[in-house]
Amino acid sequence: MSSTGTPARSSWSGKWAFILAAAASAVGLGNMWRFPYLAAKYGGGTFLLTYLVLVFTFGVSLLLLETALGRTTGQSAIGAFKQFGKKYAFIGVLASAVPFIITPYYCIIGGWVTKYAAAYLINGPEALADGGDFFTGFITSNTESFLWMLLFMAIVFIVVSLGVKGGIEKANLIMMPTLIVMAIAIAVYTLTQPGAIDGALYYLVPDFSKFSPELVIGALGQMFYSLSLAMGIMITYGSYLDRKSSLTQSVTRIGCFDVGVSFLAGLMIVPAAFVAMGSGDAVAGAAGPSLMFITLPGVFAGMGDAAVVVGFVFFLLVLFAALTSAISLTETCVSIIQDGAGWSRKKALGTVIGVVVVAGIFVNLGYNGLSFIEPLGAGTTLLDFFDFFSNSVLMPIVALLTCVFIGWIVKPSLIVKEVKLSSSFKAEKVWTVMIKYIAPVLVVVILVAYVAAQFG
Ligand code: PFF
Numbered sequence: 176m177s178s179t180g181t182p183a184r185s186s187w188s189g190k191w192a193f194i195l196a197a198a199a200s201a202v203g204l205g206n207m208w209r210f211p212y213l214a215a216k217y218g219g220g221t222f223l224l225t226y227l228v229l230v231f232t233f234g235v236s237l238l239l240l241e242t243a244l245g246r247t248t249g250q251s252a253i254g255a256f257k258q259f260g261k262k263y264a265f266i267g268v269l270a271s272a273v274p275f276i277i278t279p280y281y282c283i284i285g286g287w288v289t290k291y292a293a294a295y296l297i298n299g300p301e302a303l304a305d306g307g308d309f310f311t312g313f314i315t316s317n318t319e320s321f322l323w324m325l326l327f328m329a330i331v332f333i334v335v336s337l338g339v340k341g342g343i344e345k346a347n348l349i350m351m352p353t354l355i356v357m358a359i360a361i362a363v364y365t366l367t368q369p370g371a372i373d374g375a376l377y378y379l380v381p382d383f384s385k386f387s388p389e390l391v392i393g394a395l396g397q398m399f400y401s402l403s404l405a406m407g408i409m410i411t412y413g414s415y416l417d418r419k420s421s422l423t424q425s426v427t428r429i430g431c432f433d434v435g436v437s438f439l440a441g442l443m444i445v446p447a448a449f450v451a452m453g454s455g456d457a458v459a460g461a462a463g464p465s466l467m468f469i470t471l472p473g474v475f476a477g478m479g480d481a482a483v484v485v486g487f488v489f490f491l492l493v494l495f496a497a498l499t500s501a502i503s504l505t506e507t508c509v510s511i512i513q514d515g516a517g518w519s520r521k522k523a524l525g526t527v528i529g530v531v532v533v534a535g536i537f538v539n540l541g542y543n544g545l546s547f548i549e550p551l552g553a554g555t556t557l558l559d560f561f562d563f564f565s566n567s568v569l570m571p572i573v574a575l576l577t578c579v580f581i582g583w584i585v586k587p588s589l590i591v592k593e594v595k596l597s598s599s600f601k602a603e604k605v606w607t608v609m610i611k612y613i614a615p616v617l618v619v620v621i622l623v624a625y626v627a628a629q630f631g
Contacts, residue, residue, distance in 0.1 A: 190420035194428050195348070196503075197403070197412055201433040202351065203500025204284050205401040207493045208467045209562075210437040211444035213393050215462035218385030219377040219445060219455060223438075225386075226394045230434055233617065234398045236609045237574060238409060238426040240581055240590055245413025246422070247593040251514055252407025255414070259585055266580060270573045271515075273406035274507045276565040278527075279534035280558045281504060282331065285497045286324035287314065287468060292490035300486050304476035307469045314542045324535055331501045332528055335509065354492040358439040361489065365447045365474055374449025377458070378441055388624035395621060396566030401433055403500075405570040405577070408507050421598035447474045464558070467493075505531070567625075575618040582611035 187193040214222045248255040253267035290313060294303055303309050314320050365371055399405045416422075448458045448470045475486040505527060512523040541548060541557030550560035581587060587607045594600045 186415050186417050187420075189417075190425060193412065193416050193420060194425050197409070197425075197429045198351070198432050199499040200403045200408060200412075200503035201401060201429060201500075202354075202436050202496050204281060204288075204493070204497045205397065205500070206433065206437040207440045207496060208284060208288075208464070210397060210401065211441045212462045212464060212466040213397055214378060214441045215445050215448050215458045215466060217387075217390040217393055218382060218459060220379050220381040221383060221385040222390055222394060223378065223441065224381045225391060226397065226437075227434065229394055229398050230402070230430055232609060233395075233614050234402050234404065235426055235430045236606050236614065237404050237577070238402055238430060239422055239594065239606065240577065240610060241404065241409035242413030242416065242422055242426060243590045243593040244581070245410035246416050246418070247589065248410075249414050251411040251414060251510055253511070253515060255410050256580070259580075263580060263584075266573065266576045267407060269569065269576070270405060270407040270410075271507075271511045273565050273569055273573070274408070274504050274511070275530065275534075276561050276569070277400075277406075278501065278504045278508060279531050280538050280561050281497070281501050282328045282531065282535050283320070283324050283539050283558060284464070285327035285331075285494070285501055286320060286322075288490055288494045288497055289327050290319075290323040291468060291472075292487055292494050295483055295487035295490065300472065300476045300478075300482035303472035303486070306473070307465065309472075310465055310468045315546070317543055320539055320542065321536065324539060325532070327497075327501070328528075328532060328535065330498060331505055332524070334498070334502050335505045336524055350492060350495045354496060355436065355439065357485075357489060357492060358436070358443055361471075361474070361485070362439055362443040364478070365443055365450075368447070368450050368474070368477070370450045370453075371446040374446030374458075375442065377449055377455045378445040382455075388621065388628045391621050392567050392571075392625045395571060395618070396563070399570040399574065400566045401437060402430065403503070405573040406507070407511070408503065411507065411510065418596050422594050423598050423600060423602070444470055447471060450474075571618045571622060575615055578610050578614045578618075582607075582615070587611065 187196065210226075214226075216222075244255055245251070248258050250258060251267075252270045253264055256267040257264040291303065294309075298309075366375055403409060413422075416425075444466060445458070448462065448466060449455070451470055451473055452458050452461055471489070472486065475482045475489070478485055508527045508531070509520065509523045512518060512526055513520060516523070518526075537545075538557045538561060541560075545557060548557060549555050550557065551563060581590060587610055590610075591600060591603055591607070594603075600606070
């Protein structure tokens with residue numbers, strides 16, 4: 176993404192720069208932290224299968240739509256929709272609200288990851304493997320969790336203010352493959368633990384009695400979140416892409432890469448949770464945002480002398496994945512304000528920092544001073560609420576509006592033409608049916624079924 180924010184379109188140095196930047200934005204806490212706990216919570220294999228089907232039908236189609244829309248209009252979200260008439264700008268405005276909701280709480284989790292990387296060196300692996308007391312004590316502490324959140328935010332803001340290009344993109348080239356190798360190694364180790372094979376079966380084999388509207392809406396929200404969809408970012412990324420790069424090939428690669436990392440993270444964490452808790456039902460009952468911070472340290476602690484190194488390197492790599500995504504989220508917020516208000520980059524960044532810090536403090540208070548607010552039922556927090564509201568409510572609505580807009584108002588031929596500028600489009604018919612009919616109906620059915628289940 177352009178870090179200069181000037182109205183002139185800068186462009187990627189090539190197809191791979193685009194794929195890498197999109198993958199760096201996509202692969203983050205959503206893969207390492209969010210996907211495994213959702214898979215654990217929603218019955219393992221059933222969730223995995225639903226997720227895969229959604230990504231390779233709806234997800235990749237929307238990814239193609241967004242990047243092509245960006246490339247053809249040469250604009251970021253609000254401008255892209257506005258180009259077809261002022262009255263459509265609201266879709267871009269709704270999409271733009273998403274990164275503002277996600278960034279503050281993303282930085283809170285980023286702070287947890289930073290703390291854990293440091294804690295392997297300071298407190299040692301045993302201290303972290305105490306069944307959750309360390310984690311609970313930390314996130315409910317009054318000042319400590321704030322400070323780690325602020326530290327994470329400081330790194331993000333410094334990088335964004337310096338410009339993202341060079342360093343981060345190059346570092347990605349090393350960190351992403353290392354993360355994958357580590358994830359494979361840890362998954363293999365986990366699977367050799369007694370009882371882990373049952374956990375792997377729970378994760379891999381669908382049990383259709385576990386199917387529910389909540390599961391599908393959870394998988395759908397996760398798909399948007401993980402692929403960085405329905406929040407305008409891929410429109411912006413597409414607007415920097417030259418007309419030579421094949422869109423179909425790029426989006427397929429991004430989808431495969433993102434799913435691959437999530438799959439591995441699940442294989443690493445879900446069987447480990449199974450070993451710790453003994454049954455699928457126990458895992459489903461206990462799974463939540465804390466899974467990565469409680470279950471994995473338990474696995475690492477069993478690795479003897481290697482535990483410090485493995486724990487530290489693992490959380491360092493997750494930290495890196497989280498940073499690149501948080502940087503891309505913050506960049507998005509900055510460019511929205513710049514484009515929308517016509518402010519300088521400095522003023523826009525200052526405003527984003529102010530908003531994110533204040534909102535972050537507020538959401539973090541949900542674990543201590545404001546823990547009496549349980550927005551989604553007993554035991555839930557403000558963080559759960561913002562996560563749910565952005566991913567499972569706002570993003571499906573934005574995706575629905577985008578599909579209806581392109582499918583019925585602008586007409587899909589605009590996107591088809593753009594795609595064909597750089598490659599053949601064998602799936603043209605399937606894609607068109609997807610955007611015009613299947614995707615909108617699917618989102619409406621899921622949302623209605625979900626609301627009905629809440630009141631039923
Ligand atoms: N896709 C990221 C993840 O899975 O962690 C989250 C994210 C990053 C969403 C950047 C949006 C974005 F612009």
